[in-house]
Amino acid sequence: MSNQHNQEKLSSARFSESTDAFVEAFTASIQFDKRMYKQDIQGSIAHAKMLTKVGILNQQELNDIINGLQQIEAEIAAGNFSWSIKQEDIHMNIEARLTQMIGITGKKLHTGRSRNDQVATDIRLYIRDEIDAILPELKRLQHGLLSIAEREAATIMPGFTHLQTAQPVTFGHHMLAWFEMIKRDVERLQDCRKRVNTLPLGSAALAGTTYPIDRHYTAELLGFERISENSLDGVSDRDFAIEFTHFAATLMMHLSRFSEELVLWSSAQFQFIDLPDRFCTGSSIMPQKKNPDVPELVRGKTGRVYGHLMSLLTLMKSQPLAYNKDNQEDKEPLFDTVDTVKGSLRAFADMVPAIIVKKEMTYEAAKRGFSTATDLADYLVGKGLAFRDSHEVVGLAVAHGIKTGEDLSEMSLQTLQGFSDKISEDVFEVLTLEGSVAARNHFGGTAPDQVRAAVARGFAELA
Ligand code: ARG
Numbered sequence: 177m178s179n180q181h182n183q184e185k186l187s188s189a190r191f192s193e194s195t196d197a198f199v200e201a202f203t204a205s206i207q208f209d210k211r212m213y214k215q216d217i218q219g220s221i222a223h224a225k226m227l228t229k230v231g232i233l234n235q236q237e238l239n240d241i242i243n244g245l246q247q248i249e250a251e252i253a254a255g256n257f258s259w260s261i262k263q264e265d266i267h268m269n270i271e272a273r274l275t276q277m278i279g280i281t282g283k284k285l286h287t288g289r290s291r292n293d294q295v296a297t298d299i300r301l302y303i304r305d306e307i308d309a310i311l312p313e314l315k316r317l318q319h320g321l322l323s324i325a326e327r328e329a330a331t332i333m334p335g336f337t338h339l340q341t342a343q344p345v346t347f348g349h350h351m352l353a354w355f356e357m358i359k360r361d362v363e364r365l366q367d368c369r370k371r372v373n374t375l376p377l378g379s380a381a382l383a384g385t386t387y388p389i390d391r392h393y394t395a396e397l398l399g400f401e402r403i404s405e406n407s408l409d410g411v412s413d414r415d416f417a418i419e420f421t422h423f424a425a426t427l428m429m430h431l432s433r434f435s436e437e438l439v440l441w442s443s444a445q446f447q448f449i450d451l452p453d454r455f456c457t458g459s460s461i462m463p464q465k466k467n468p469d470v471p472e473l474v475r476g477k478t479g480r481v482y483g484h485l486m487s488l489l490t491l492m493k494s495q496p497l498a499y500n501k502d503n504q505e506d507k508e509p510l511f512d513t514v515d516t517v518k519g520s521l522r523a524f525a526d527m528v529p530a531i532i533v534k535k536e537m538t539y540e541a542a543k544r545g546f547s548t549a550t551d552l553a554d555y556l557v558g559k560g561l562a563f564r565d566s567h568e569v570v571g572l573a574v575a576h577g578i579k580t581g582e583d584l585s586e587m588s589l590q591t592l593q594g595f596s597d598k599i600s601e602d603v604f605e606v607l608t609l610e611g612s613v614a615a616r617n618h619f620g621g622t623a624p625d626q627v628r629a630a631v632a633r634g635f636a637e638l639a
Contacts, residue, residue, distance in 0.1 A: 205504050206259055209266040211511060213252045215301035216266050217245045219294060222397040223377065224285055230388050232287055240278045241285055248273050265504075266298070267291050288389050290381035292411040292499040297377045299506070301398065303420055306514045307369050313521040314362050314427075315638055318355055320528035322638070325351035326631045330624040332609045333448060333538035334547050341545025344609045347533055348627035355634055357430040364423045372416045375400035379410030382498040408498040414488065414506050421485045424513045428478040431520055435471035438531075442468050448541070450532040455523070470527055474520045481516055484509035542609050543583050546574050551606040551615065552584055559598040569596045585609075 195203075221242055228238040248270055251257040263269040268291075275282030328347035335345035375398060378384065378391035384407045391403050404410035441448035451468055459465035487509045495502055549570050556566035573584060573595045584592075585607040592599045605611045617623035620630075 200264075201261055203264065203501070204261045205265045205507065206261060206263065206269055208507055208511060209295075209298075209504075210252075210259060210269070211507075212266055212298045212302045213270065214249065215298045215305070216270055216294070217249050218301060219297045219377065219398065220270070220285060221245055222394050223289055225397060226390055226394045227284075227287060227387075229393055230390055232387060233281075233284060237281045237284060240281045241274070244274045244278045244282065245270070247277065265291070265295075267294050288380065288385045288387035289377060290379075290411075292381050293377045293379040293407075295503070296379070296411055296413070297375065297398075299414075299510070300372050300374065300376070300400075300416065303372050303416065303510070303514075304369065306518075307365055307372065307420070310514075310517060310521065311362065311365060313518065313525055314358055314365070316525040317521060317528060318358050318362070318634070318638060320525055321351050321355040321358065322631050322634045323529055324348075324531060324533075325355065325627060325634075328533050328535075329627040329631065330613075331533055331535050331538060332542050332613060334542040334545055335622070341542070341547050343550055344542045344547045344612045345622040346613050346624055346627050347535075347538060348624070348631070349622040352627060352630050352634070354430070354434055357433075358427075359637075361423065361427045361430065364426065365420075368416065368419045368423050370401070371419060373399075373401045374404050374416075375402070376404045376410035376413070379404060379407035382408055382411055412495065412498045412500075412503070414492055414503065417506050417510050418485070418488045418492070421481070421488055421510065421513050424517045425478075425481050425485045427517060428474075428481045428520065431524060432475045432478040434524070435475040438471040439468050439475070446541070447534055447537045449534060451527065452530045452532070455527045455530070470523045474523065477516050477520060481513055484513045539609065543585075546577060546584060548584055548607050548609065548612045549574055551612045552603070555603055555606045556596060556598055561596070561598060566596075 224233060224238055224241045227233045228235065233241070248257065251273075257269075257273070259269055260272070263272050271282065271286060274285065325348035328351065331347035332344050333347050333350065334341040335343050335350070375391065375395040377394055377398075378389050395401075395403050404413070438449070438451065440446055442451050451470075453466070455468075455470045456466045457469045459467065488506060491502055491505050552573065553563065553566040553570045556569060557563050561569070573587070573592065576582075576591070576595075577584060577587065585604065589599070589601060589603070592603060606615065614623050614625075617626060619626065
């Protein structure tokens with residue numbers, strides 16, 4: 177490697193012996209924080225421009241710094257950068273290389289800042305970039321849910337409570353329930369972005385700096401909407417990382433519930449859907465198997481994101497102001513959260529529009545569980561019975577159906593009239609599955625017309 181800059185540690189004059197080799201490795205973060213190299217360079221270029229604006233660097237020095245940093249970025253991107261554990265982290269690796277390249281000017285870059293505000297800035301830039309990559313994936317998933325809801329607006333399936341058949345619903349309505357969950361996730365992430373988008377740079381180590389810095393200018397260069405208002409808080413705040421991980425944990429909880437239903441529905445016992453083969457794998461021993469690996473894995477990965485949220489909360493709970501080395505432990509949970517969310521979302525956004533619904537099976541299943549019993553009870557209320565009495569009457573009719581194997585809609589008028597003389601020919605309109613879902617025709621209800629209206633609203637929101 178040409179760029180050996182790992183001989184000597186930066187700022188080591190105070191020490192009378194060199195760091196223990198194990199401690200050096202133990203305290204280093206370069207193995208994982210190198211992921212933020214682009215943001216570190218972006219932050220340094222903005223900082224150097226600000227230092228030039230206020231007269232601390234001259235134009236030539238600025239040009240050298242920018243050229244050097246751009247070259248370093250290219251080296252890292254090409255895999256030609258030699259990382260050094262002696263330089264501990266991404267900030268010092270880059271600074272050491274810059275100094276090796278451009279000499280003394282490289283050593284001036286760190287004027288008026290500290291790694292404490294530098295790292296806080298880098299993480300914010302990094303999460304902001306990731307939020308901007310995650311938002312379109314969430315929208316892609318929402319889009320897929322709307323398109324399947326539209327396609328299956330009138331498809332009938334059993335709706336469940338306690339996983340027991342309750343009332344018929346439309347498949348589209350069920351898809352829209354998932355759409356609502358993801359919509360809230362989008363709102364949460366957009367809200368989190370506002371607090372991520374705050375500039376801590378200028379807080380320096382903890383107390384601010386004696387140089388005449390212009391933080392507003394740096395914020396403008398980096399696209400930050402606001403500037404942290406207290407230097408102690410600026411370097412030590414990781415609330416934004418916790419908020420992001422909380423968003424992620426909630427999203428994963430939603431995807432996990434979603435996964436659970438897909439796994440159940442694609443089983444031989446339910447047979448409500450087929451997942452396309454490209455999202456499934458076989459078994460090494462049982463030739464007939466087609467396993468729903470993607471939803472199972474997403475359900476499983478939810479646990480690690482919950483764990484990361486707990487790690488970050490615990491990381492912060494006992495830290496006195498301001499920066500502590502503990503904070504270095506924020507990165508791995510955060511990075512793994514980003515990877516897990518992006519992977520899970522990508523899989524779901526690809527898979528959802530390709531779900532194949534087995535309409536005859538969902539219809540038959542809705543028929544099997546006396547799912548229109550509530551409709552019969554409501555019908556009797558309409559004929560003058562008190563609801564509790566009609567509930568009782570329908571209970572008797574269901575008990576009869578369990579014995580004979582008939583659905584309510586399959587019983588003769590005579591049989592039904594045996595339970596209540598209020599029943600007449602018009603009862604069959606409410607006992608059909610189509611009649612049952614069509615009757616729930618109000619905002620937020622399961623009727624096909626309501627599903628189509630909600631789909632239209634959803635597409636308009638996404639546009
Ligand atoms: N690698 C450190 C971190 O991730 C950077 C800040 C180090 N600051 C310090 N005073 N040791 O937090």
